[in-house]
Amino acid sequence: MGVAIFKLPDGKDVSVEVPNGESLMQAASNAGIGGIIAECGGSAMCATCHVYVDGQWLDSLSAPLANELEMLDCTLSPRLANSRLSCQIRMTLELSGINVTVPDAQ
Amino acid sequence: MNINSIPELDIDPYLEENLIDPYPMHETIREAGPVVRLKPYPDMVACGRHAEVHAVLNDWETFISGAGVGLTNFNKEEPFRPKSLILEADPPLHTTTRAVLSRILSPKTVAQIRDTFTLVAERMVERCIEKQEIDGIADLAQPYPLKVFPDAVGLGEDGRENLLLYGDMVFNSMGPRNALLAKSAERVQSVTNWIMTNCQRDNLKPNCFGDQIYQAADSGEISHDQAPMLVRSFLSAGVDTTINGIGNALFCLAHHPEQYAKLHASPNLARQAFEEALRYESTAQTFYRTTSTPCQIADAKIPRDIKVLALLASANRDPRKWDEPNAYNIERRATGHVGLGAGIHGCVGQAIARLEGEVVLTAIAKKVKKIEVSGHHTRRLNNTLRALETLPLRLIPA
Numbered sequence: 001m002g003v004a005i006f007k008l009p010d011g012k013d014v015s016v017e018v019p020n021g022e023s024l025m026q027a028a029s030n031a032g033i034g035g036i037i038a039e040c041g042g043s044a045m046c047a048t049c050h051v052y053v054d055g056q057w058l059d060s061l062s063a064p065l066a067n068e069l070e071m072l073d074c075t076l077s078p079r080l081a082n083s084r085l086s087c088q089i090r091m092t093l094e095l096s097g098i099n100v101t102v103p104d105a106q
Numbered sequence: 107m108n109i110n111s112i113p114e115l116d117i118d119p120y121l122e123e124n125l126i127d128p129y130p131m132h133e134t135i136r137e138a139g140p141v142v143r144l145k146p147y148p149d150m151v152a153c154g155r156h157a158e159v160h161a162v163l164n165d166w167e168t169f170i171s172g173a174g175v176g177l178t179n180f181n182k183e184e185p186f187r188p189k190s191l192i193l194e195a196d197p198p199l200h201t202t203t204r205a206v207l208s209r210i211l212s213p214k215t216v217a218q219i220r221d222t223f224t225l226v227a228e229r230m231v232e233r234c235i236e237k238q239e240i241d242g243i244a245d246l247a248q249p250y251p252l253k254v255f256p257d258a259v260g261l262g263e264d265g266r267e268n269l270l271l272y273g274d275m276v277f278n279s280m281g282p283r284n285a286l287l288a289k290s291a292e293r294v295q296s297v298t299n300w301i302m303t304n305c306q307r308d309n310l311k312p313n314c315f316g317d318q319i320y321q322a323a324d325s326g327e328i329s330h331d332q333a334p335m336l337v338r339s340f341l342s343a344g345v346d347t348t349i350n351g352i353g354n355a356l357f358c359l360a361h362h363p364e365q366y367a368k369l370h371a372s373p374n375l376a377r378q379a380f381e382e383a384l385r386y387e388s389t390a391q392t393f394y395r396t397t398s399t400p401c402q403i404a405d406a407k408i409p410r411d412i413k414v415l416a417l418l419a420s421a422n423r424d425p426r427k428w429d430e431p432n433a434y435n436i437e438r439r440a441t442g443h444v445g446l447g448a449g450i451h452g453c454v455g456q457a458i459a460r461l462e463g464e465v466v467l468t469a470i471a472k473k474v475k476k477i478e479v480s481g482h483h484t485r486r487l488n489n490t491l492r493a494l495e496t497l498p499l500r501l502i503p504a
């Protein structure tokens with residue numbers, strides 16, 4: 001079990017427990033974080049679970065696959081260098097404590 | 107717990123009564139355990155609860171698609187057609203083909219085609235309102251996807267009824283070799299010839315979805331041999347599915363007038379109403395995987411090379427996952443349903459499917475005050491799809 005901190009557009013930080021191997025999107029959905037829509041349910045097909053990963057964690061993530069890169073081109077909020085789909089980030093021991101910012105719009 | 111200790115039920119999901127009304131069977135399977143065996147099919151186990159269905163769909167390494175996503179195990183029996191390069195494939199092949207299709211069918215594409223899809227929906231709905239007494243299937247659910255999607259693929263106008271026959275055949279082929287499959291396979295040769303001819307580049311309009319597959323072959327991303335096979339995927343998976351998705355949504359709204367009243371009052375609920383229909387009356391009822399290694403589902407040990415039936419429609423009404431699972435409620439957040447699959451094989455055309463559902467329901471919501479059931483519907487039974495043959499409706503204009 002790890003922890004992810006979602007920084008919401010209204011400035012609040014929400015800390016969510018994420019079992020190892022589960023995606024940040026899944027954990028956010030279970031916790032009812034409204035800013036993570038995840039319409040496609042985690043197939044990297046909709047770009048509505050977009051998050052900005054705080055710098056220090058970025059290097060610990062595995063590189064996005066081609067289909068995630070395609071979706072990152074379709075985000076409603078601007079795509080930045082630290083943009084990722086939270087459905088493609090799975091909790092590991094070293095990711096516990098990861099900070100991600102939820103964009104204003106999905 | 108070994109495989110022989112898994113509860114065994116004397117249930118055949120492909121019996122006519124279960125295809126007509128699958129929900130009592132789903133409940134029996136869900137309540138018997140997280141994984142069950144079905145007496146008529148000894149080489150298979152079935153999962154009916156959301157947690158296990160979701161877990162199976164999300165573990166592509168253990169539960170592979172390359173041995174077929176129907177009852178037939180391609181490791182033991184010949185597939186009914188050359189294997190799909192996306193549906194019936196595993197990584198690394200799947201990763202390459204999926205990337206091409208994801209790009210072509212992305213939300214970016216949806217933004218480009220939205221206006222056209224909306225306009226066609228509005229026109230078609232207007233004609234339905236003029237008629238007032240309509241068959242929801244023949245007058246709307248069928249002609250709409252049959253117009254917009256093959257147009258987007260770049261197909262000619264003629265012979266599109268072959269797409270219906272082909273879809274019916276492909277989805278029947280994922281069940282047992284029963285009378286339904288035999289009937290839809292009667293015209294297998296002529297329909298397959300038509301499909302494969304229309305997958306050739308010469309028959310596809312430049313720059314449409316089909317041609318974009320060939321452009322991916324030109325750039326070396328996939329091979330030129332693979333291109334027609336990927337175009338085939340558009341034609342087998344992109345029509346019958348959305349026809350029944352829209353048909354089932356109309357069925358839900360006609361039978362739940364209080365939900366339709368909410369939609370009429372707030373047409374911006376259209377997308378959610380479609381999503382909830384995918385959960386409540388799931389078009390794709392089932393998909394199979396095959397175990398690639400000895401593994402575990404819940405606390406049951408499953409040997410290698412066993413077929414695993416994922417009862418998508420049952421997971422979508424699992425009370426462990428959903429509050430009031432048997433209620434059609436368009437204000438529900440239905441996200442997380444598995445009606446479009448999940449994981450790496452989740453429907454690659456889902457952004458387009460949602461667009462079609464949204465624009466059709468929006469057009470209705472704005473112009474129609476009430477949808478009344480004006481006669482008995484009939485079902486078109488299929489081994490995989492929940493499909494309607496007819497849906498008599500009366501549209502009361504706003």
